[in-house]
Amino acid sequence: xxxxxxxxxxxxxxxxxxxxxxxxxxxxxxxxxxxxxxxxxxxxxxxxxxxxxxxxxxxxxxxxxxxxxxxxxxxxxxxxxxxxxxxxxxxxxxxxxxxxxxxxxxxxxxxxxxxxxxxxxxxxxxxxxxxxxxxxxxxxxxxxxxxxxxxxxxxxxxxxxxxxxxxxxxxxxxxxxxxxxxxxxxxxxxxxxxxxxxxxxxxxxxxxxxxxxxxxxxxxxxxxxxxxxxxxxxxxxxxxxxxxxxxxxxxxxxxxxxxxxxxxxxxxxxxxxxxxxxxxxxxxxxxxxxxxxxxxxxxxxxxxxxxxxxxxxxxxxxxxxxxxxxxxxxxxxxxxxxxxxxxxxxxxxxxxxxxxxxxxxxxxxxxxxxxxxxxxxxxxxxxxxxxxxxxxxxxxxxxxxxxxx
Numbered sequence: 001x002x003x004x005x006x007x008x009x010x011x012x013x014x015x016x017x018x019x020x021x022x023x024x025x026x027x028x029x030x031x032x033x034x035x036x037x038x039x040x041x042x043x044x045x046x047x048x049x050x051x052x053x054x055x056x057x058x059x060x061x062x063x064x065x066x067x068x069x070x071x072x073x074x075x076x077x078x079x080x081x082x083x084x085x086x087x088x089x090x091x092x093x094x095x096x097x098x099x100x101x102x103x104x105x106x107x108x109x110x111x112x113x114x115x116x117x118x119x120x121x122x123x124x125x126x127x128x129x130x131x132x133x134x135x136x137x138x139x140x141x142x143x144x145x146x147x148x149x150x151x152x153x154x155x156x157x158x159x160x161x162x163x164x165x166x167x168x169x170x171x172x173x174x175x176x177x178x179x180x181x182x183x184x185x186x187x188x189x190x191x192x193x194x195x196x197x198x199x200x201x202x203x204x205x206x207x208x209x210x211x212x213x214x215x216x217x218x219x220x221x222x223x224x225x226x227x228x229x230x231x232x233x234x235x236x237x238x239x240x241x242x243x244x245x246x247x248x249x250x251x252x253x254x255x256x257x258x259x260x261x262x263x264x265x266x267x268x269x270x271x272x273x274x275x276x277x278x279x280x281x282x283x284x285x286x287x288x289x290x291x292x293x294x295x296x297x298x299x300x301x302x303x304x305x306x307x308x309x310x311x312x313x314x315x316x317x318x319x320x321x322x323x324x325x326x327x328x329x330x331x332x333x334x335x336x337x338x339x340x341x342x343x344x345x346x347x348x349x350x351x352x353x354x355x356x357x358x359x360x361x362x363x364x365x366x367x368x369x370x371x372x373x374x375x376x377x378x379x380x381x382x383x384x385x386x387x388x389x390x391x392x393x394x395x396x397x398x399x400x401x402x403x404x405x
Contacts, residue, residue: 109268
């Protein structure tokens, strides 16, 4: 493929397969300035497909840095009314949104006051969008855009072509028929989710170097994949790539210690060597080789930010893992290994969860928060076990291979 053909093919994957834009729909794109070429390619495909309007919301890490340094403290989490109105319109008209990742300077904010840095987000707008996604009111997806800065972080040099090669492998664009390849892949993930649903484990346990963590699961939990349908029945992929099966844990029942197996890019800081201790479901101790303040301050965002909202299983067959690349980008790295997340859960992972009141969700152990941060805990040295109601432990992933049947 020429670079132009590659960009067009990637844009078509994002629009036609991942977000599955329908004629007449409104499309919101969230991107960094470094993603401009992909934004334009996605917009062109969207209009070709019949989009009513493509609206682009640009994030600028340098402006965020200036805001953290100089803006009034009480303005940091303010949501502009026009941002709220845009999300309201997208929800009311059943629109779609594509978020593009791939930070050009992932440690740009590492030297700033992390209390202010981790607060600097449009809180109400984030809450509205998370709620719409959780209740399946919009189609949404996340894709990554290779750029020189991201490539420099990954490879130590701005080798964008090498990064593109890894992204193409991870997203199955190297297949003769990527659409068919994605359908087959999603079918395999759904088989795994169905097997886990049949088992109805009481908890999931991770055991490995520096890790012995037991995560309790609520009654009536369901295992999901990155493929879902909106309330109107429109299928889409919530991120590309996707290699996981996941569910929502009981926020009250996580015990033990866990060590991250990949670096974590978190709001302008790279967190390395992250270790957590949990008791009664809550993160009660945070340690890291670097970036520890960013984690602690994000976990102080609200009550749910220090409890778990996701547990996800990925084995060594992952296309992302097979690239051999650590992407320093959660979209890709979370699909290379098992991961858990602090912050918001997924209502759809509870039977009838999308129709439950806040009180009913809380009674099930559902965790609510304005944040949702995945960090990677799996790998060749980590065993994953399903814990049955009687306490028996059943291997799920051993020696990096999926063994549950």
